[in-house]
Amino acid sequence: MPGTVQSIERAAAILRMLAGGPGRLGLAEIARSLDLAKGTVHGILRTLQHVGFVEQDRGSGHYQLGAALLHLGTSYLDINELRSRSINWADPLAARSGEAVRIGTVLEGRVLVVHHVFRPDDTFQTLDIGTLLPLHATALGKVLLAYRAERPAADLDRYTHRTVVAAKELAAELERVREAGWGADVEEYTVGEAAVAAPIRGYGGLVVGAIGVSGLVERICDSRYRPQPKLVGYVRDAARAVSRDLGAARR
Amino acid sequence: MPGTVQSIERAAAILRMLAGGPGRLGLAEIARSLDLAKGTVHGILRTLQHVGFVEQDRGSGHYQLGAALLHLGTSYLDINELRSRSINWADPLAARSGEAVRIGTVLEGRVLVVHHVFRPDDTFQTLDIGTLLPLHATALGKVLLAYRAERPAADLDRYTHRTVVAAKELAAELERVREAGWGADVEEYTVGEAAVAAPIRGYGGLVVGAIGVSGLVERICDSRYRPQPKLVGYVRDAARAVSRDLGAARR
DNA sequence: GAGAGCGTTCGACAATGCCGAACGCCGTTC
DNA sequence: GAACGGCGTTCGGCATTGTCGAACGCTCTC
Numbered sequence: 001m002p003g004t005v006q007s008i009e010r011a012a013a014i015l016r017m018l019a020g021g022p023g024r025l026g027l028a029e030i031a032r033s034l035d036l037a038k039g040t041v042h043g044i045l046r047t048l049q050h051v052g053f054v055e056q057d058r059g060s061g062h063y064q065l066g067a068a069l070l071h072l073g074t075s076y077l078d079i080n081e082l083r084s085r086s087i088n089w090a091d092p093l094a095a096r097s098g099e100a101v102r103i104g105t106v107l108e109g110r111v112l113v114v115h116h117v118f119r120p121d122d123t124f125q126t127l128d129i130g131t132l133l134p135l136h137a138t139a140l141g142k143v144l145l146a147y148r149a150e151r152p153a154a155d156l157d158r159y160t161h162r163t164v165v166a167a168k169e170l171a172a173e174l175e176r177v178r179e180a181g182w183g184a185d186v187e188e189y190t191v192g193e194a195a196v197a198a199p200i201r202g203y204g205g206l207v208v209g210a211i212g213v214s215g216l217v218e219r220i221c222d223s224r225y226r227p228q229p230k231l232v233g234y235v236r237d238a239a240r241a242v243s244r245d246l247g248a249a250r251r
Numbered sequence: 252m253p254g255t256v257q258s259i260e261r262a263a264a265i266l267r268m269l270a271g272g273p274g275r276l277g278l279a280e281i282a283r284s285l286d287l288a289k290g291t292v293h294g295i296l297r298t299l300q301h302v303g304f305v306e307q308d309r310g311s312g313h314y315q316l317g318a319a320l321l322h323l324g325t326s327y328l329d330i331n332e333l334r335s336r337s338i339n340w341a342d343p344l345a346a347r348s349g350e351a352v353r354i355g356t357v358l359e360g361r362v363l364v365v366h367h368v369f370r371p372d373d374t375f376q377t378l379d380i381g382t383l384l385p386l387h388a389t390a391l392g393k394v395l396l397a398y399r400a401e402r403p404a405a406d407l408d409r410y411t412h413r414t415v416v417a418a419k420e421l422a423a424e425l426e427r428v429r430e431a432g433w434g435a436d437v438e439e440y441t442v443g444e445a446a447v448a449a450p451i452r453g454y455g456g457l458v459v460g461a462i463g464v465s466g467l468v469e470r471i472c473d474s475r476y477r478p479q480p481k482l483v484g485y486v487r488d489a490a491r492a493v494s495r496d497l498g499a500a501r502r
Numbered sequence: 503g504a505g506a507g508c509g510t511t512c513g514a515c516a517a518t519g520c521c522g523a524a525c526g527c528c529g530t531t532c
Numbered sequence: 533g534a535a536c537g538g539c540g541t542t543c544g545g546c547a548t549t550g551t552c553g554a555a556c557g558c559t560c561t562c
Contacts, residue, residue: 003294003549003550004294004297004298004301005258005262005294005295005298005549005550006519006520006548006549006550007256007258007259007518007519007520007549007550008258008259008262008295008298008299008302009298009301009302011256011259011262012302012303012304012319013302015323016319016323018326019322019323019326023326023329023330024330026539026540027539027540027541028538028539028540036520036521037520037521037522038521038539038540038541039520039521039522039523039541039542039543040519040520040521042540042541042542043254043255043256043519043520044256044259044519046255046541047255047256047259047260048259050255050260051259051260051263052263052358052359053263056540061539061540064327064330065323065326065327065330066327067327067331067356067358067363067365068263068267068358068359069320069323069324069326069327070324070325070327070328070331070358070363070365070380070381071270071324071358071359071363071381071382071383072266072267072270072316072320072323072324073320073321073322073323073324073325073327073381074321074324074380074381074382075269075270075271075274075316075320075381076315076316076317076318076320076321076324077321077381078274079274079275079315079316080318105318107303107318107319107322108303108319108322112318112321112322114318114321127378129321129325130321130322130324130325130326130328131322131325132322254518254519256518256519257517257518257519257550257551258518258519258549258550258551277508277509278508278509278510279507279508279509287551287552288551288552288553289508289509289510289552289553290510290511290512290551290552290553290554291550291551291552293509293510293511294550294551295550297510307509312508312509312510
């Protein structure tokens with residue numbers, strides 16, 4: 001691929017560093033991690049600060065992400081077609097299933113949540129939009145993995161005692177997802193919670209996202225830890241409806 | 252100020268263009284707007300696409316914001332202190348007032364909404380986090396203007412027949428806000444709606460944000476279009492509480 | 503079929519970004 | 533209190549990188 005602009009790539013790497021980890025980093029630490037001169041990093045940070053993508057804490061001198069990114073992030077949501085087509089189906093799915101609904105796509109080897117409808121009750125919930133979830137340990141992620149050339153990381157993180165961490169076992173699980181046309185995680189990402197997801201296809205039949213419901217394992221699954229067929233049906237119905245909307249939009 | 256990295260500034264300008272307007276732009280249009288060569292813009296877009304900040308529509312060739320920005324945007328929210336300190340007071344204010352609550356700060360000469368609590372009822376509402384609002388035509392904006400060296404744009408946009416568009420009138424209005432310690436907009440931004448806001452101060456007493464409630468004008472105001480004193484009190488209480496939290500965090 | 507405008511590519515060139523070195527400041531240790 | 537280490541910042545020389553004009557192929561319109 002022809003050359004890219006090095007300083008923009010470096011700036012993006014700095015922003016990604018700031019988005020991961022503790023959120024605030026010193027210049028020297030960034031320079032060490034990226035193997036760049038401190039003067040180089042300083043020039044990039046000064047520019048990012050100038051455009052509002054980074055802010056510097058006056059006391060500690062540390063850097064953090066800036067406010068301008070919030071507007072860019074939500075502007076992305078406004079034009080994200082997967083999300084705009086899914087919104088109409090996500091609320092009814094939450095109402096019908098009684099569970100929280102999330103829609104995700106792949107970003108940087110993980111699931112990026114682009115829409116989230118709260119479970120329709122009064123419990124305390126936090127909005128997951130913008131969150132990155134693991135591919136191998138979530139229902140959304142398994143579905144996205146199953147239909148992509150995407151390879152999961154060689155080293156799979158364990159989140160609970162039920163997380164699949166062996167590559168062979170994951171491959172077998174993904175085969176099951178392809179056969180069934182839906183995926184699940186049962187206490188593989190969060191203890192006490194389970195989820196079911198199905199693929200959303202775009203123009204030409206490619207999988208561009210996934211939609212799923214999640215909740216307490218005893219509500220999502222029967223006594224033998226299998227997702228309730230009723231819920232699976234609801235999710236697949238919603239996935240098909242969104243897929244139709246996405247396909248139709250391209251005609 | 253010492254030199255900044257030109258190509259990063261240009262990349263940021265392109266991203267801001269894509270965030271405004273229709274959301275999808277052609278390369279030639281971006282080049283014209285920024286007075287850059289098409290080859291230059293192409294190199295920058297290719298790099299932004301490579302890092303996930305931009306996507307290209309295969310059919311039309313047009314460019315749009317990319318998924319990576321969503322994660323950066325929400326990561327910013329996670330570390331935004333104004334927001335994290337405000338969250339505890341925003342829900343009670345919504346419950347107490349029965350209205351929607353928003354918290355905002357200044358970005359690019361406008362109000363950036365960093366937190367939004369829905370009005371506690373079942374009406375359809377859309378989440379405003381990440382949205383940019385005008386300074387001169389909103390309660391949040393007037394409060395932020397009143398306590399900043401920030402100058403509003405010379406040319407003030409009109410949103411309703413009640414929008415203040417004369418600089419002198421706005422200056423007088425901001426003087427009133429400073430005197431009263433809170434601001435309001437009564438059908439100045441949205442017909443049929445009114446809002447009340449109060450300043451949130453950070454360490455050293457500087458105004459770093461504003462918190463406000465908004466709703467139908469007949470619920471926010473009395474019959475003479477004056478905000479109800481009870482609501483004003485609730486908002487000011489919440490603003491003081493958040494300000495204390497922000498001040499306390501720096502000790 | 504001609505023309506206009508698009509996105510893309512390429513190579514020459516000079517402008518810019520990079521980095522080593524040095525600085526002042528701050529916190530820690532002795 | 534002095535010394536030390538590591539921080540963020542600044543600066544200037546240099547060569548690498550980014551820029552841009554020109555050309556291309558494609559698509560759409562007339």
